[in-house]
Amino acid sequence: MAVVFEKSKVLTDAPLHYCPGCTHGIIHRLVAEAIEELGIEGRTIGVAPVGCSVMAYDYFTTDFIQAPHGRAPAVATGVKRADPENNIVFTYQGDGDLAAIGTAETVHAAARRENITVIFVNNAIYGMTGGQMAPTTLPGQVTQTSPYGRDVETVGYPVKVCELLSNVDGAAYLERVAVNNPANVKKAKKAIKKAFQNQIDGKGFSLIEVVSTCPTNWGMTPEKALKWLEDNMLPYYPLGVYKDIYAEEEAK
Amino acid sequence: MGEKVLMKGNEAIAESAIRAGCMHYFGYPITPQTEIAAYMAKRMPKVGGVFLQAESEIAAINMVLGVAATGKRVMTSSSSPGVSLKSEGISYIAGSDVPALIVNVQRGGPGLGGIQPSQSDYFQAVKGGSHGDFKKVVLAPASVQEMADLTATAFDLADKYRVPAMILADGTLGQMMEPVELPDSAPKAFDKPWALTGTKCQRKHNICNSLYLKPEELEKTNFERFARYKEIEENEVLFEEYLMDDAEICVVSFGITARVAKNAIVEARAKGIKVGMIRPITLWPFPEKVLRAAADKCKAFLSVEMNMGQMIEDIKLATECKKPVYLCNRTGGMIPSPEEVLAKIVEINEGGDR
Numbered sequence: 001m002a003v004v005f006e007k008s009k010v011l012t013d014a015p016l017h018y019c020p021g022c023t024h025g026i027i028h029r030l031v032a033e034a035i036e037e038l039g040i041e042g043r044t045i046g047v048a049p050v051g052c053s054v055m056a057y058d059y060f061t062t063d064f065i066q067a068p069h070g071r072a073p074a075v076a077t078g079v080k081r082a083d084p085e086n087n088i089v090f091t092y093q094g095d096g097d098l099a100a101i102g103t104a105e106t107v108h109a110a111a112r113r114e115n116i117t118v119i120f121v122n123n124a125i126y127g128m129t130g131g132q133m134a135p136t137t138l139p140g141q142v143t144q145t146s147p148y149g150r151d152v153e154t155v156g157y158p159v160k161v162c163e164l165l166s167n168v169d170g171a172a173y174l175e176r177v178a179v180n181n182p183a184n185v186k187k188a189k190k191a192i193k194k195a196f197q198n199q200i201d202g203k204g205f206s207l208i209e210v211v212s213t214c215p216t217n218w219g220m221t222p223e224k225a226l227k228w229l230e231d232n233m234l235p236y237y238p239l240g241v242y243k244d245i246y247a248e249e250e251a252k
Numbered sequence: 253m254g255e256k257v258l259m260k261g262n263e264a265i266a267e268s269a270i271r272a273g274c275m276h277y278f279g280y281p282i283t284p285q286t287e288i289a290a291y292m293a294k295r296m297p298k299v300g301g302v303f304l305q306a307e308s309e310i311a312a313i314n315m316v317l318g319v320a321a322t323g324k325r326v327m328t329s330s331s332s333p334g335v336s337l338k339s340e341g342i343s344y345i346a347g348s349d350v351p352a353l354i355v356n357v358q359r360g361g362p363g364l365g366g367i368q369p370s371q372s373d374y375f376q377a378v379k380g381g382s383h384g385d386f387k388k389v390v391l392a393p394a395s396v397q398e399m400a401d402l403t404a405t406a407f408d409l410a411d412k413y414r415v416p417a418m419i420l421a422d423g424t425l426g427q428m429m430e431p432v433e434l435p436d437s438a439p440k441a442f443d444k445p446w447a448l449t450g451t452k453c454q455r456k457h458n459i460c461n462s463l464y465l466k467p468e469e470l471e472k473t474n475f476e477r478f479a480r481y482k483e484i485e486e487n488e489v490l491f492e493e494y495l496m497d498d499a500e501i502c503v504v505s506f507g508i509t510a511r512v513a514k515n516a517i518v519e520a521r522a523k524g525i526k527v528g529m530i531r532p533i534t535l536w537p538f539p540e541k542v543l544r545a546a547a548d549k550c551k552a553f554l555s556v557e558m559n560m561g562q563m564i565e566d567i568k569l570a571t572e573c574k575k576p577v578y579l580c581n582r583t584g585g586m587i588p589s590p591e592e593v594l595a596k597i598v599e600i601n602e603g604g605d606r
Contacts, residue, residue, distance in 0.1 A: 041451070041453055042450050042451050042452040042453040042454070043450035043452070044450065045322075045448050045450060047318075048461075054463060055463070057457075057459045057461060058459075060457070061451070061457050062450070062451060062457055063448040063449070063450055063451055063457050063458045063459070064448070064457060064458075064459050064460070064461075065317075065318065065321045065348075065448060065459070065460040065461070066348075066459075066460065066461040066462065066463055067314065067317070067344075068314060068317075068340055068341060068344050071310065071311070071314035071317075071341070074306065074310070074311040074312075074314035074315050074318070075314045075315070075317050075318040075321075076318060077304070077311075077315050077318060078276070078278070078314065078315035078316060078317060078318020078319040078320075078321075078322075078326070079318040079319070079321065079322055079448065080318075081276065081302050081304065081315070081318075081319065082276065082318065082319045082322035082324050082326075083322065083449070086449075086450060087322075087450060088450075104307050104308060104310075104311065105307070105310075105311055105314070107307075108306075108307035108311065
């Protein structure tokens with residue numbers, strides 16, 4: 001029988017701990033496939049965050065380091081600068097990690113045009129700790145720590161990371177994608193692969209924001225969560241390329 | 253040894269680090285240690301190394317963690333408030349079993365404190381100073397020469413035992429100039445099979461991690477780490493004894509205050525007082541054995557420190573409170589004078605404290 005699909009060899013055989021319907025599994029696969037297709041497995045070093053994807057180091061066959069909460073871009077800076085010719089370095093971070101506690105590390109790694117790849121999973125909630133309000137939680141969204149819905153009058157507004165970083169001169173490539181349907185998964189794959197290719201080419205800081213679901217903590221079935229993402233997340237976090245300095249240069 | 257040059261203590265640390273093969277420095281400006289960063293900014297590009305001014309102390313220590321995980325020698329430096337910010341990262345470095353050097357050129361505290369010299373981070377340095385069960389090697393130089401020498405020692409010990417090492421200096425040592433002979437021998441090489449260098453598709457992936465969700469596993473790693481600490485305690489204690497052969501009063505002091513105390517001891521000896529000094533060079537591991545032995549010979553101890561009395565607790569533990577331990581201290585950036593120390597020695601010799 002013809003083989004039509006195989007798990008990327010950049011993924012280990014460890015069973016993923018993610019909840020049913022969680023999109024981390026798809027995103028892990030896309031990252032692994034990009035690394036495999038680019039032939040950089042042997043020189044890639046991943047940086048795991050604190051949060052649901054903290055154990056990413058068990059799931060990829062590449063070398064891996066686990067960073068303190070929010071500090072992945074700083075740790076990645078160290079790993080990259082240790083051997084910039086060889087090391088391909090990516091961080092894999094959630095919204096609480098990247099856009100709350102790690103805001104400074106994110107902005108300044110971008111400002112330095114640090115030649116790393118950042119995979120940013122935005123599911124509008126703190127998953128690992130059981131569903132608290134995140135920096136990207138939508139206005140009115142109910143979480144454990146916004147039980148009456150996010151009240152922007154008292155806790156402020158969500159942080160739009162791609163929009164924010166598009167004003168940072170150092171950021172080279174910023175794209176927001178989603179993995180809610182096969183067409184978007186394909187687009188996400190392309191963006192992730194480009195973010196790694198940029199690093200290989202020495203083009204500097206690339207960040208891919210993946211709008212994702214958290215059925216467990218949103219209190220929805222996986223199917224309903226995808227619908228909720230389409231109806232609520234995507235209007236607030238529009239998909240697309242927010243910055244691509246090399247495409248802009250070419251266009252000139 | 254190489255040529256003799258006149259240098260500031262901070263610069264001696266920086267130059268010695270480069271000579272020890274440290275090609276990566278990450279820091280953030282803070283008085284009174286900024287000369288280290290300034291020196292690195294000037295020198296690193298010339299020797300093919302990396303100097304990077306981070307956005308914060310927190311970022312700097314995490315950059316250190318990143319390089320350390322790749323097996324390369326790396327350091328950061330700061331002063332007291334900045335070291336507090338680094339403490340989370342230091343715990344991760346210890347928990348991930350990677351070597352790194354952290355320099356603390358202390359200033360007065362707490363809070364923003366002051367910018368004058370202090371030794372008030374002793375507890376923070378030797379008692380862990382961050383969350384979790386861990387220790388770091390802490391070296392206390394007392395001269396510009398030792399700033400250079402102990403920097404090389406710190407890198408070797410960090411590599412040998414896969415632990416963070418700290419140089420605990422102070423603003424005086426950082427700023428003062430003395431002649432120093434810089435090491436010119438090749439740095440020691442250590443085998444680092446754990447380093448993240450990329451698998452080259454030829455080995456199983458290396459993971460640098462401090463997370464163990466199973467308590468049995470976390471306990472095991474802590475037990476293993478403390479077995480290594482035991483080896484450090486047995487093999488790596490450094491101290492200096494000064495006029496201890498017939499001493500009845502034993503001064504205990506580290507860093508710059510040991511220099512002050514030495515002057516007082518010379519004066520006291522001139523008055524016929526039998527006083528000597530044990531100067532811990534490693535604050536952890538603490539020279540417990542030599543102090544315990546001294547407790548059988550001496551009638552009293554005097555801790556001279558620039559804080560409200562921190563090392564004095566370790567002296568009492570080491571000597572098992574067999575003899576009284578007195579304190580001569582200034583704090584907040586004030587340095588005790590030799591006269592103050594002498595007065596205390598005379599007082600103790602005459603039969604008591606105050």
